[in-house]
Amino acid sequence: MKLYDYILSPSCYKIRLMASLLGVPLTLRPVDFHPGEEHLTPEFLALNPAGTLPILADGGLLLTETSAMLVHLATSAGPDWLARHDPQAAASEQQWLSFAHRLTASLGGARLCDMFQRPGDLASLQRQGIMALRELEVRLFEQRLRQQAFLASDRPTIADIACFPHVVLAPDGGISLDPYPSIRLWQRSIRGLPGFIEMPGIYRRHELSEEPDPDAANETAEQV
């Protein structure tokens, strides 16, 4: 599988992370997104008229939406990552998979605007991002009351991977994660998964180097 990739893009990282968690090798084709805007050249617009990254090519399949890429990776290499075991979980998975696009638009947009000077209304993107984070916090809190550490189920699914990168990188767009304890626990569980890989700003869990956290005792009970 060939991934048209930008190393600093949370959306591209979603696919690198999923592939790594599944042990699927990817061939990376780095794209000069910033400052070169190579993704907007005619060659790239022919591949993806939306002018976005990543793009995943696998045989005759050409995907430009990360949710479709996650489904494709999990279906072919890790069906456990799909919540197919019960109707509620399956529907929740779709719910949060779609919700991830709001995070991309708001938190991702704020980050591009704030960090790379891409055009946009930073204050409005930040407001929308905070609204989305609050919604995610509520969901994860309620999931914990049901003894479920992840968005759709008691184990991680593609919906968690879809939401994770933009959430962790929210501070790059000037949005603090301090008010969200459930999000903090959730992302720490993901950072400890076997096969987890890093990107700048998103690091593997190092137990000893973590700051002392009043919720730490709860977390041990939730490790996967």
Place this chain on the structure above:
Amino acid sequence: MIGPMMDAWYPVALESRLGTNGRSTRLMDTPLHVARLNGGAIEIRTEDGRALPVRLRYGHVWTSLGAPTTDLFDIPEADQPGRRLVEVGVVRVRCSPLRAVENFLDIAHFPFVHTDILGAEPHTEVEKYEVEIREKEDEVWATQVKFYQPQAAKSASTGITTDYMYRVPAPTCSVLYKTCPARPGEWDVITLFVQPLAEDLCDVWPWMALFDDESPMTDLIHFQQMIFLQDRSILENQIPRLLPLDPGMEIPTRADLTSVAYRRWLKRHNYTYGAQLVAQ
């Protein structure tokens, strides 16, 4: 207060990315517009219409708010045949422009911030090196800096001990020279050009002049962006946000000597935009 930093040169755009819409930006709280005229020439004006000087050098558009007494500093390597000139692109950082430069000068952070790339534990020791303020050039220089690095450059496949030299030719610009894996005997040039927007906000424009005939340009850009983003998270969390310029506040270690010299040089010139002056 801007003070004598008024007369220094600053980057305000990447020349190759400056389209016909130009770039509206700021320099030390002064709004300005960098325009690309019909014939292709570049013009810079403040909001109230004052024309500012323009220099095109090292891939960037440079200007000054005041009356520079010297021309833009020279990097002779920029004209050396065979180098790849890498335009890394702008990254905005919520920090003092002086802090951005100071962090760039500090090798001791490599193993902790650029783990397994520019440094790794247990190789955290900084050996003795030389620091001076060169009076004739009026620049800060650190030489004979040595550091063990797991992956010193895109073109390096194994760990090596890397030699560094650091140079500060302008209050918000630094040039570093480091061992060139592809061409022993030459130095790779990595710069940090900082555009101060406010005392606690800057646009950072890294730029490089490297000997590397193998790596695709995109890989060179991404390697440096990845490194600089690691610095960005550190820089945005530094306290106090402004750079303290009271020598009494520092406990110099060997690794800090360059930073101490930089602060002393800033203070001597009254380059204090982005600094916190503590009453003595």
